Amino acid sequence: MNLKHNNQERAAIFADPGVWLEGNALQQFERVANHEHCLRAAGMPDLHAGRGIPIGAVFAMEDAVHPLLIGSDIGCGVRVVPTTIRAGGIDKLERRVRAVLDDDLLAGLHVEAMKAAWAFGAQGLAAVEGLPDALRMLAAEEPPCARPLESSTKHLGMAKALGSAGGGNHFVEISKVSAIHDHDRAEALGLSAQSLVVVAHSGSRGLGYETQRSWSAEPLRGQQALKYLGQVTGACNFARTNRFLLSYRMLLAMRAARTSKVCGSLDLVHNDVTEAVVDGQEVWLHRKGAAPARDGQPTVVLGTRGSATWVMEGRGNAAALWSVAHGAGRRMGRSEALGKLRMKYKKKNLARSASGGRVICNKTDLLYEEHPDAYKDIEQIIHSLESFNMARPVAALEPLITVKQ
DNA sequence: ATGTCC
Numbered sequence: 001m002n003l004k005h006n007n008q009e010r011a012a013i014f015a016d017p018g019v020w021l022e023g024n025a026l027q028q029f030e031r032v033a034n035h036e037h038c039l040r041a042a043g044m045p046d047l048h049a050g051r052g053i054p055i056g057a058v059f060a061m062e063d064a065v066h067p068l069l070i071g072s073d074i075g076c077g078v079r080v081v082p083t084t085i086r087a088g089g090i091d092k093l094e095r096r097v098r099a100v101l102d103d104d105l106l107a108g109l110h111v112e113a114m115k116a117a118w119a120f121g122a123q124g125l126a127a128v129e130g131l132p133d134a135l136r137m138l139a140a141e142e143p144p145c146a147r148p149l150e151s152s153t154k155h156l157g158m159a160k161a162l163g164s165a166g167g168g169n170h171f172v173e174i175s176k177v178s179a180i181h182d183h184d185r186a187e188a189l190g191l192s193a194q195s196l197v198v199v200a201h202s203g204s205r206g207l208g209y210e211t212q213r214s215w216s217a218e219p220l221r222g223q224q225a226l227k228y229l230g231q232v233t234g235a236c237n238f239a240r241t242n243r244f245l246l247s248y249r250m251l252l253a254m255r256a257a258r259t260s261k262v263c264g265s266l267d268l269v270h271n272d273v274t275e276a277v278v279d280g281q282e283v284w285l286h287r288k289g290a291a292p293a294r295d296g297q298p299t300v301v302l303g304t305r306g307s308a309t310w311v312m313e314g315r316g317n318a319a320a321l322w323s324v325a326h327g328a329g330r331r332m333g334r335s336e337a338l339g340k341l342r343m344k345y346k347k348k349n350l351a352r353s354a355s356g357g358r359v360i361c362n363k364t365d366l367l368y369e370e371h372p373d374a375y376k377d378i379e380q381i382i383h384s385l386e387s388f389n390m391a392r393p394v395a396a397l398e399p400l401i402t403v404k405q
Numbered sequence: 406a407t408g409t410c411c
Contacts, residue, residue: 170406206407
């Protein structure tokens with residue numbers, strides 16, 4: 001690769017030789033890495049092309065914050081909620097999931113919930129009177145969030161997006177712990193063999209989209225940067241709350257929406273900007289589809305609806321900018337997947353994945369675009385993360401019921 | 406990705 005090197009480690013892609021990387025994605029990565037203020041760049045093994053900016057990468061930028069590197073889905077991430085419920089009959093579970101999808105989770109308190117979400121994250125829902133008691137009790141267990149500088153009034157129109165996954169690769173699912181690789185770590189996280197787990201992948205919906213739209217493509221410094229970062233904080237709080245609510249809905253279906261049945265939770269943001277020190281220098285760490293992987297801290301790498309999601313333990317690899325892949329990474333673009341997979345699979349066969357999981361999705365195109373075949377092999381991604389000492393496996397979560405709506 | 410193009 002033709003990268004300007006200050007030293008050999010300045011920009012690198014952390015993927016095993018066997019991991020396929022699309023030429024366009026490599027070009028996009030190279031272009032950002034060669035930016036004059038990019039101190040370091042790390043490409044994850046799930047690197048794939050985005051709209052100008054590659055997805056599955058981390059960029060350490062000196063001097064300024066670059067909203068363009070974050071894009072519209074500010075605060076996008078993954079939540080994992082382990083439970084004490086043992087995997088059982090899937091038919092009954094699917095019926096219950098379908099039943100709860102019609103409920104109004106927020107009981108008509110969308111605006112109040114959104115204000116609380118923006119300012120305090122999921123914990124804020126505990127203080128919203130009128131919400132269901134079970135929801136408020138679970139919310140009270142949530143960790144506190146950073147406080148944004150501004151209020152949320154500008155984005156109140158986005159309130160109704162709270163509690164639904166959105167489009168694209170977003171989903172909420174019920175999985176089971178199908179394999180445990182590190183018993184001590186798994187136990188510490190509340191993950192026991194064959195127990196049910198909720199996995200939610202979603203972001204800040206239209207709120208992040210509007211935030212991004214309100215800024216130009218220019219890098220931000222000083223007061224401008226602070227203002228943007230405050231909005232990122234609010235969008236991240238909103239996105240975390242959204243994942244909390246998506247998870248809560250699945251917990252309701254599992255009859256597990258109470259603190260005694262929930263074994264903690266993980267919530268990892270893979271699309272944001274944070275402060276860090278790289279090579280002794282303060283930088284803005286832009287994560288674009290890359291999950292944090294600090295030493296000894298848990299992280300999550302998403303599979304597909306037909307392959308396992310992995311809970312891992314970060315190794316704090318500084319060369320990889322303390323990050324891991326956020327998922328399997330696309331092998332095919334959306335239109336490519338639509339074209340190729342429509343030939344290969346009949347629509348009626350898409351309601352179940354090859355591994356037997358159920359899929360609840362009323363958009364036919366999305367079923368093809370997000371088909372497991374459109375993604376790289378998750379095992380290769382996990383192996384890459386191990387071989388580069390970025391993270392090590394803790395437990396595999398096999399999807400049982402995937403909801404995309 | 407997007408209260409997403411009608």
